Amino acid sequence: MVKVHVSLSTKPYDVTIGPGVRHELGAILEATSVGYQSCVVVTSKELRAQSWFDVDHDDDVTVIEVPEGERAKTFGSLASLCEQFAALQLSRRDVIVAVGGGALTDVAGFAAAVYLRGISVIHIPTTLVGQVDAAIGGKTAINLPSGKNLVGAFHQPVAVLCDSEILESLPDRERQSGFGEVAKCWLLEDRRASALASASLDDLILLSVNLKARIVATDEFESGERALLNYGHTLAHALEVLALAHDPDLLRHGEAVGIGLGFAVRLAHALGRVDELVVANHDEVLAFFKLSLEVPKEFSTSDIIAAMGHDKKAHHDLTFVLPGVNGFEVVRGVNHELVVRVLEEYREAR
Template sequence: MTIRVELAERSYEVFVGPGVRHQLAEVVARVVPEARVALIVAPASLQQLKWFDIATGLEQHVLEIPEGEAAKDFATLAFLSSEFSRRGLSRRDVVVSVGGGATTDVVGFAAAAYLRGVAVIHVATSLVAQVDAAIGGKTGINIPLGKNLVGAFHQPRAVFCDSEVLQTLPERERQCGRGEIAKCWILEGRSVADLARSTLEEQIVQSVALKSRIVSGDEREGGERALLNYGHTLAHALEAQSLAGRSLDLRHGEAVAIGIAFAVRLSRRLGLVGDVDVKYQDDVLDTLGLPRQLPTGLSIDELLLAMARDKKAHHDLTFVLATTDGFQTVANISASTVREELEAAGGVS
């Protein structure tokens, strides 16, 4: 299955399905016809896996970066820039990232910055990268003051979402991807019966299609792209929380699921939707085996503070919410209303 991200001269295709990585050489020849050298970048652990047989059809070299999130820093950016230069990467050549969202983010950023922009192709190997991170051109690294604070928009030339490589992905990482799949299913209003019947590949296709469509209409997050932050206001606040000095054992996708269950209840409290909508969204989360319950022992004051600080919020307490007219960004929601719902969420069920 091929899904096109329409962005005029920056348009590209996302290939979804078992074994699509084997089309890489053919796609490289088509989308970067002048390239002579391909630099493949991946964490060491992935290079050991049986599916790591990435062939670009060009002279290729494999570079190793740290595992997961640890790679999203200036040190990796410096390392990659030096290696790109040392290996003679020119503006007509291509960089290929192979990994999860952390890898596609940092490699995408290095490609955006090196020579003010070289071509990058993402071979997305985690469910999160396949349904979210590798598509849409947002790249970046973390600094001590916050995640993803330094980055650039740099669209890839192609993205590969190969379901075969997911066979080695640990269950907890899959769960993370399912949080974003739930978000996409709900934003599209697809039925719970369809979800229960669907294969993982169909769920990936649906998520990629939604993200592609939204990015095509709003590349730089001026409007509709913000809807992809559904469930994320509380999720980001939860990710910033800790209990007794230890961070919560909650992955991003799980926090998003809890954030969705909360957001739809907040919509109901504001009179924007009714009980059927709450039940529908809960059923989607349950069908995907995702958590909905807010962890106990959290400080509501800290959650409110974190939500007001969320960088995606333009005004105090802004949420993407379900309404009878579809999903919308709703600003200026009073802190007392959000507090009431947080108190009630002690018994989300």
């Protein structure tokens, strides 16, 4: 078991990583100086049926269910959660425990952020995406029909438990999606592909959590350095927007990130920022995680470029996080023609 400290000035907390760490929940609840009165678990029916789900064996624990995946990230679920919190007469001395993937911790975290103007939340992320990304850093959100994550709040958890045993029941495609984010972290940490063979899943989770914790601690509200975590995401977000309109099942987020990472390093190379060895290392890392570099044939290059310009994090310009001699940087106003050329070459090479 390893603890990573997220050293925020106002509300620091620990992310505990390792097989079986979900069993630390009781100790964490007891150890808090405030002393929580009661604990309410938010999860889904399907996750509650998993063999590792054992928090409800304690009679004092109330379990609230929300729908699976993105279907939980609605105003309807938010209202239902807050109504149930109120019916249970939860006060600011109580704690919500969110047990689920990124979608679930996003909506449960948001409900915890707004109910009574903020009550404590502990995340037990059950997907790899949740363990290395969504559950850490305090971003919470629900979706609107006009876009994902458009309504939300920053609300830091009081603790996060990343239990690799829970990931054993994860479907392959969800694991694969998580590896897209893990590959991003490995590359942001400037690690060689050759070192991957000796890394365990817990090592990979630890590396990713360490990186995210370090960046979140320097930029809690995403006004600067936190943007570096969007490496590979300019193309990924564009592909996801197009996939949503076409076939929502076409791409998982991490799969899109994998494609975006392979593209971003080629763009950096075309801009003279990195040499071919860096491109080759990216390709090896992505291949290790079995991430495809294939941009879906359904989308034209011009539609992709248009979607990139509308990425809310791109400020209506072509902005990329790119490696270079000074490390990773946010590069704004990248030449459109160059982006088109590199993207076309990237697609033709597959």
